[in-house]
Amino acid sequence: MARKKGRDITGWLIVDKPAGVTSTSVVNKVRWALDAKKAGHAGTLDPDATGVLAVALGEATKTVSILTDALKCYDFRVKWGAETTTDDASGEVLRSAEDRPDRAAVEAALSGFIGQIMQVPPAFSAVKVDGERAYDLAREGEELDLAARPLWVESLTLLDADRDTGRLEMVCGKGGYVRSIARDLGRKLGCLGHVAELRRVWSGPFEVENGVAFDKVDREAQDWLQAQLLPLESALDDLPKLRATPEGAIRIRNGNPGEVTGGAEWGELVWVSDGNLPVCIGRYQGGKVQPERVFNL
Incomplete structure (x- = not known):
């Protein structure tokens, strides 16, 4: 029998990790509770430590390195x-x-x-x-x-x-x-x-006051947990936001440099949207962005 792979679900769940639980255990429980196909976290906490553990789901895992670098x-x-x-x-x-x-x-x-x-x-x-x-x-x-x-x-x-x-x-x-x-x-x-x-x-942008208590991470609360998810772009607040042109969005989604509106410093790391959807993280190259991480949304 083929193994069920889980759901394609994207976003950030901020968990208030209790003492006595490993960061990996938190991620595994979030993934199980939401039946998510893919999950990871941005910055390990010691087992005895408490507080913000930002769990990335789906395409949000492509932004983990951004949050890892944040204060x-x-x-x-x-x-x-x-x-x-x-x-x-x-x-x-x-x-x-x-x-x-x-x-x-x-x-x-x-x-x-x-x-x-x-x-x-x-x-x-x-x-x-x-x-x-x-x-x-x-x-x-x-x-x-x-x-x-x-x-x-x-x-x-x-x-x-x-x-x-x-x-x-x-x-x-x-x-x-x-x-x-x-x-x-x-x-x-x-x-x-x-x-x-x-x-x-x-x-980074995630505060413990907005975190979900670990004991609320359960499949019986799946709909409620999903409602607590923050969008992928929540982790990108420190990056300049640019907008792709219609043609640029197509090129970027195919992994090629695409035209954008707005500006940044040459070589600066930015994120690009197409309407309301994030398209990529990439490097600004004077009117175009060379994608480094493309989001499949």
Whole structure:
């Protein structure tokens, strides 16, 4: 018997991920609940983290890279006094310290973590090492020497603090690890630290206030869930929007450069519509757009 492939359904479902669930599990449940043929997500959250997980369905999966590159905001609490194997509360304590920072010391240290910084990912992360995931190697007890990676930190603010913890908000670009921030901040302050709580407040245009609770993701609520879908172009707010001419739309749908109205910088990434339908993401080339991702809508 042929396997049922699912429905062609396109859009974004924003889920408020609870703690204790993997990002992959959320995507799989959304796909099952909506009987969708294709689904993916834009930016993994740790199992213990909560907040915005943007699930792309159908043709929206072609815009995942745009959202992955967008700024994201995290609200997190750092517990001082211990460094762990995972850089969060789920790991085993590696080292401990008696010293505790006061509020002024924490605020003074934050400036070193703002702007373009270099960050070493946690050992328990999805970074690949010789083709294998770092977390798989770490679980096997292998000592890892991960290379530092560039990260843009737009802002890092101390929201409140007590003797043993500090609550912070960070806005950062692609590839940021909050756990690394907690670890490195603790080291800089000499008190050590790890993430105790972590919540993604927003990711690009998607905010947690508009997210669907995970326990509402169910086939019995399929019609309601489908009504919560945001259109594909919701993830494209940061790109200039151009409109294809009738002839240009035909050429673009066939993967060729097509004429557009409106303008942008030469070589700039844009998105193109044909009436109310998005046609592609592509590069502007002086009156035409060379498509990079064509939407079959």
